[in-house]
Amino acid sequence: MKIGFHAPLPPVRSGVADYAAALLAAFPPDTAVNAFGGRNLYHLGNNPFHREIYRRAMARPGVVVLHDAVMHHFFLGALTHEEYLAEFEYCYGRWHRGASQDLWAGRGRSASDARYFRWPMLRRIAERAEAVIVHTAAARDAVLCEAPGANVAIIPHLPLPVPPVDPVEVERWRHARGIRPSHTLFGVLGYLRESKRVMNVLRAFHRVAENQPGVHLLVGGEAGSSDLARAIEPLVRHPRIHREGHVPEASLQLLAAACDVGINLRYPSAGESSGMSARWSRLGRPVLVTESAEQLPAAAFPAIPSGPAELNALEGFMEWFAESPTRRAVCGLLARQWAAEQPDISAIAAMYLDVLESSKLKAAAPPL
Secondary structure, three states: OEEEEEOOOOOOOOHHHHHHHHHHHHOOOOOEEEOOOOEEEEEEOOOHHHHHHHHHHHHOOOEEEEOOOOOHHHHHHHOOHHHHHHHHHHHHOHHHHHHHHHHHHOHHHOOOOOHHHHOOOOHHHHHHOOEEEEOOHHHHHHHHHHOOOOOEEEOOOOOOOOOOOOHHHHHHHHHHOOOOOOOEEEEEEOOEOHHHOHHHHHHHHHHHHHHOOOEEEEEEOOEOOHHHHHHHOOOOOOOOEEEEOOOOHHHHHHHHHHOOEEEEOOOOOOOOOOHHHHHHHHOOOOEEEEOOOOOOOOOOOOEEOOHHHHHHHHHHHHHHHHOOHHHHHHHHHHHHHHHHOOOOHHHHHHHHHHHHHHHHHHHHOOOO
C-alpha cells in the first residue's frame, strides 16, 4: 500500500512526533511511504506543529489520527478572532455565539480551564475525514457526539520502542542524588502542561515530605508555558525534589526506571491516551492517574479524583506507597501484567493499515 504520512517527526519536541516516528518504523518494509501517497494519514494534535497538516487534511481528505479528542486549543492558536467565531458557530450553532465570545476573551486560561475541553470543536475535521482514528473509547464518544456519521476506529496507544536500561546505571543515577534503595521516588515525566496537575503534585509532595524523610520527587520535562514554568519554580526548591528540563528519548527510559511510582494526571482531559503510563507499566511501576472512563486496572493505576478532592487523594496515595515497598512491588507487578496483555507495536501498525485499506474501499464505493 502507498501511504502519504503527514506528521511532525523528531527532532520536533512533541509526544505526537515520537509516536509518529515509532509507527512509521513499524510499517512493513513493502509499505511505500511518502509525503503524498495514495492513502493519506494525518496526525493531528493541539499545537502549532499541526497547522499545515490540518490544512492538507481538509484539502485532500484521508484518515485522521486525533491524538487529542479536543481541537479547541488548536483553533485558538491557528485562527483569527472572526475565523474562530465562525468555526465555533459551525460546530455548535449561532445560538452559542455569546459563549464563543467569552471563550475567545479568556483564551489565556484555556490550558487549565475545563470550559475549553467541553467544546472539542471536532465536527468539521470528523465530517471531512474518510475515517478517524482515536486511542480511547472516550475519544470515540467525543467525535461521534459532534459528528454522528463519522467513521471512527479505536486503536490503542502504541508502546514506544525504548532502549534497554542497565539497572546499575539506574542505581548510580539514584545514588548521585541521595536516593537510597529504601527510599521512594515518585516521578512526573514528559511534556509538562497545566493539565498534568504539576502544581498539586508539588503541593502534595511537600505535605508528604514533612512526615516521610525517605520520599523524593522527580519532575522531568519542559514546561508547556512560561506561566507554568514560573509557577512551579519556587515549589521545586526542595532538597528532595529533582528537576530535569527537556528529557531526550535516550535519557527518558533511565529516568522512568529510576522512579518507584509514576504520577501521570490529566485534568482537564482531551481524551488522550498516555505513552508515559504505558512506559511505566511495562517497567513494572504503578502509576497514579486521574479518574476517567478509560478502563485501567485500579490496583496498578490508582485513580485520583479531579476537583477539590485531588490534593488530599494525591497526598494519601503517596503516603500509602511510601510506607510499604511491598505495596509498590505488588502494584507494579500488576501493571507489568496489564502491559503484557496489550497489543504490541507490529499489531498496532497492522490495525492502521486495515483502517487505511477499509477507508479506501469506503471512498471508492458508489453512493447508494
